[in-house]
Structures are given as C-alpha cells and as structure tokens.
Amino acid sequence: MKGIRQLADHLDISIGTVSRALNGKADVNPQTRKRVLEAAEKLGYVANQSGRSLRKGSTGVIGFMMQTGPEITGQGDTFFMSVFDGVQTVLARHDLDLVALLCSSSEDPDAYLQRTVARGFADAIILSATRRNDARFELLERHKIPFISLGRSLTDVGQPWIDLDFEGMAEAAMERFILAGHKDIGVIWPHGDLNLGYLFIERCRSILAANGIRLREENVFRAKPSEAGGYAVAKEIAARPSRPSAIALVNETLVTGLYKGLEDAGIQPGRDIAIVGRHSPHTQFLSPSLTGFSLSLHELGIALAETLLSVMPAYRQSYGDLRRRIWPMVMIEGGSG
Amino acid sequence: MKGIRQLADHLDISIGTVSRALNGKADVNPQTRKRVLEAAEKLGYVANQSGRSLRKGSTGVIGFMMQTGPEITGQGDTFFMSVFDGVQTVLARHDLDLVALLCSSSEDPDAYLQRTVARGFADAIILSATRRNDARFELLERHKIPFISLGRSLTDVGQPWIDLDFEGMAEAAMERFILAGHKDIGVIWPHGDLNLGYLFIERCRSILAANGIRLREENVFRAKPSEAGGYAVAKEIAARPSRPSAIALVNETLVTGLYKGLEDAGIQPGRDIAIVGRHSPHTQFLSPSLTGFSLSLHELGIALAETLLSVMPAYRQSYGDLRRRIWPMVMIEGGSG
DNA sequence: ATAGTTTCCGTAAACGTTTACGGTCGTTGC
C-alpha cells in the first residue's frame, strides 16, 4: 500500500474524504468511515509520517535525549529503561511515540541537539544528564520547542524540570553520619560536569559546616560513574594514612565497586567505614545491605511525561500547571551505615 | 530561520541553487557555495526533515528497536549503550542518525513495529531481543525495508544477522565442567521466548549427551533475567535435597543475584558449586572472580552497523557481502568454576 | 565571427498528507 491516493482509488472516493475518515473528523458519513477504516486495516495502510508532519507541522514523536557509551553519565541504563516505560504509559494515551535520541560519546551534545531539533525531528524533548551550565536549554528555548529536563541546571530559561532530591539526600546522609558520631566524613563526586554532583557536594558541605564540621578537600573523591570508578575510590581510600570513617555517594553504579575495593583492602563496609548511597537493582544483594535512597522509576517517568505535556500547547489544558518538582527519595536502612 | 525559501531570499538566489550548494552537488560555483554555507551556518538553517524525506523517500535515520521496562530482555544494563556507541561510529560516517525505537512493555512488539515502519520512520532497522519465532522478520521483509537482527530466530527470511556464540559458550562451559569431573550439571534458562535461551540449552544438552551425561529436567532452572531472578534460582538450588555441582548461565545480570543467594545459603561459588557465566561491568568485582565469557560491545556495534549498511541499497557497494556472523566470545578464567 | 562546449543557475514538478472552501443533494420550515 503506497499512499492515500491508492486507498482512495480503491474505494472510489476522494483522498480528502479518506483523510477525514481516518483522522476522525466530523463531516463524514459513518458508513463511509467504516468502509475506509476497514480497507485501511485490510491493506495495512498507515499514513506516511513525512507527508503528514510536513503538512501538520508536528510529528507526533517525543524525543528523550541521552548519551551513549560505556559509561552512562549519572545513571545506569536500567534506570532509563524503567523511566521510559513510565513515560510511555502516559504518551500512549495521546498517540505520541517516544524515541531515544542517542548522542554518541564522541559527539558534542549541543551540536547534536542543534542538528536534530532544527531538522524538526521531534515535537518536544526531554533532556537528561543536565550539566552545571547547559547550553541545550538556551538552544531549545531559542527554537521555541517545548522541553523539560530531568535535572536542574544553573542555566535557567524557565522550563519545568524534575530533579531527584539530591539535596535532601545529602542532608539525610550527613545528619545520619553526624548523629552516629562521625567526624571525618567523605563524599564521592562523580566525574563530569553534571549538576547533580554540585548540588550534592555543596549541600553536604553546608550541612557539615552548620554542625561545625569541615568537609576536607582530600575527602572529596572524584570518580567515574561506573563500578571501576567505585573500585578506584576504594583503593585511594585504603592508601590513605587516615581515612574517613563515613562516606556518602550519589551514583548507584559506583557502590558495588566501592564495596569490593574496600573489602579487598580489608576494610569492611558498615563496620570499618559507613556508607550511604543510592539503591538500584544491582545494590539489592550487597552485604552488608546498603543504606541508601530509592525511588519509583516508573512513577518518575509518568511525572516526566505529564510535565512535558503541560508545556505542549496542544495538551496544555489537559494537564495543569506542572512546573518544577524535587522528586523525593526514601531512605532504606541497611547495615552499611 | 524558517526554510530554504528565506535563506534563498536572503542570499538573493534561487532555492534550487541553495539546495544544491547545501547538498554538495557538482554544478554550483564554489564561491556561491561558500556564501550559502556560511549563511546557513550563521542563520542556523538546517533542512527540514519532513520535507526532505518526503521528497527523497528516505529519512536518514536508522532505528534500533528495543523493549523498555524494568527487565531488559536478554541483556543487561550498559550492554545496549555500549553497542549503540559502536553503531554510531560507523553510521556517523554516512550522515545517518541512530535512534532507539522504544517499545513499551505493555505494547505488542509486532504491532509496534508495524506501526512505525508503515509510517516510514526509519530507513532501516536493527532488531534486538529476537524471539524463537519472530513475526517481525516477516513483517519487515514484506515491507521491503532493510534490516538485520542481533540474534537468530527460527523464522528466517534471509536477512543477515549477528548473534553471540551462545552455542560455543555452551560447549566450552560443558566441556569444562566435564573435564573437572562434574556429573550433575545445571543450567539457567532465562524466562521468555528469546531464541538465545533455546540455543544455549539445546547445545548444553547435546554436548552432555555426547559425553554420556543426561541433563536432568529439574536441573534446568527458568529465571527472570535480573538480579532477583538469579537470587531466586539460588534459593531454589539451596532448597534441593541434592543440588547440581556446577551450573552454567547465559545472562549477565543473573549472576550477582545468584552469587548472593548461594552465599546466603552457605553455598560458596567456586568451592561448593562451579559457575560459568557472562561477563559485564557488574561482574568484574565478584569474589571469587567469575569464570565467564566476554566480548567487545563496541566492536559488536561496529559490526552491526556495517552489516546493516550492506543490506541498504544506497550503501551496499561500500560494504561487502556481510551475511551472518556468530560473534565469538572469549572465556576469562576465574575462581568460580 | 561562428559554432560548439562548459559552467552555472533558475524554474517547476513532485513527494504524501491535511484542511479550508465550495458545491451538490436532500431535508426542513414557512
């Protein structure tokens, strides 16, 4: 089945009527509509995307931009797959499709985004891996394409965002450490320019300061957001003449490597060093069990989708004024700290 | 910058010339081409995707279909992100973009694919999570859209594929077990209808049979491809009056849960039960270290891209006749079996 | 100087839709 032309010829009616029938417009005889629908189904006709979006000016696809490569910046990828699933449950109700816009690790994210939005590929976009200063925000604002971000940035063009409560996490972790009597506290700061790292570190620093404790610079460990990164930090800690008695981290992939590295050095998590981190499917079987923060990724996805729709003119009225949300996480107590 | 029309008016030349200049056609004055290119750059003009692909009949995008949801079917975690990165290094050379076509776990994969290909969304498609019998193959064949698959299927329409060497893995694992004197051997078969499970199990069975050992049915454990799935298998094993002395598995996400579950039951991997599995970033810090199979995901991605291009008419001549490949994995000896 | 050739550029058609507009026919209201 080539196009609407063939379908119309086959039914011996005009393409206008066929189009109207297919799109559920009002002024078409119920009976002819039925004929059209059945024929389309039988012949497997689906409207060509290019023609349709050329005419309508919209594509019906929502893009979720993410970076590829062996090190997922900031999150693991079961993370995204679960979030996507939540996003789609909402989008499907509006006949919108979600695709992942994959930016190669060897390409500049800003240039990539520039290219794909100028091409008119997606009607709206969800950004992830937001950086401290993120030029993508201004780019999308300039192009007037609706978007939201998973994560805040210092760059602010007024768009809504949802961000995990890294600051609340920092507070809870630090207070827990302080209450337990720790004086020498360390923090792992994932490599890269992701804003979440800054948010976390700065809040840790201020909470400690408020309690008369100084976060010493040598206790701020930079690490790649991967198992190997966590392992490297453990080695570094082990090599210190004096090591922190507690450590907090924000990236869920680091923690397994960290555990292993510490154990290899004879340092037992929970006994010799307290650890507070993030939960993921990979952390559930650590021993001692991890004290960490957890959230429902599916629900996060739903919230992202709803927030995005709230900034899309065509859907704005159905969804209220969802602006910015700090997404809460719950702490699950374990034996690690 | 709206369209080519505005750009042409701004330069005071015709849109035809602008288009030719932009697309690197021969008959355009080098000087005007320079002018056009510079103006396009300055004004941020990029050709509209819908108009372009409507006219050309091709979109310049390659789709990689995958399922979303908390359980990545068949592969874990950073697997796909690394593969994508490899794919993109090749595609970028041809100005092709890769997007992930995300099929929600609540949607039928066949229907999803039907919809997206009929819409003319992508020029070519890479399929993953291939099932034992996979109707998607016939669908794409019928629509005459170039595609390959990561994984074989009983359904065969002649398209190229690349598949990990699960059978070689089965052979190596079984022979290793046999050589070590194991008589009671178990296998973990991931849930679902993925073909790789069948390939693995059947080859295990035949190798054992050739050595006079019968794979007992109660030693074939079905498990979800997740950490929790591995843990559940361990519990099941532990509950047995007599348990297998060796176990092989094909999914890399299972193994951490399996380790943990066994240890919780006082069964030590490597000492009380031999384990052979798959390597991934998450398995690198297990102790005892895993005896498992490993591969370069980046190179796999490159191979996938080249194979796909070899079935696309526009690129066929640049890439030879890449047909079907069993992708080798290397075994890394560890302490687990 | 003329014919032939090359270089460059403009014109217009085509790709597959959607939709504003207008037209036909039958029905209703007076």
Add this chain to the structure above:
DNA sequence: GCAACGACCGTAAACGTTTACGGAAACTAT
C-alpha cells in the same frame, strides 16, 4: 413552492524539500 439549512464529499492549495530540465552566459576552438 421557495428559501434556508444541514449533511456529506470533492477540489485544490499548502507544507519544505530535491532534482530533472532547460537556458543564459562565458569560454574554447575553428
């Protein structure tokens, strides 16, 4: 019996590109 109206459908323009075609210069060869 006529006007007004509603229900339905066909026509054609428009969306932003690419590209086949032809034509106007400028250049070359005779």
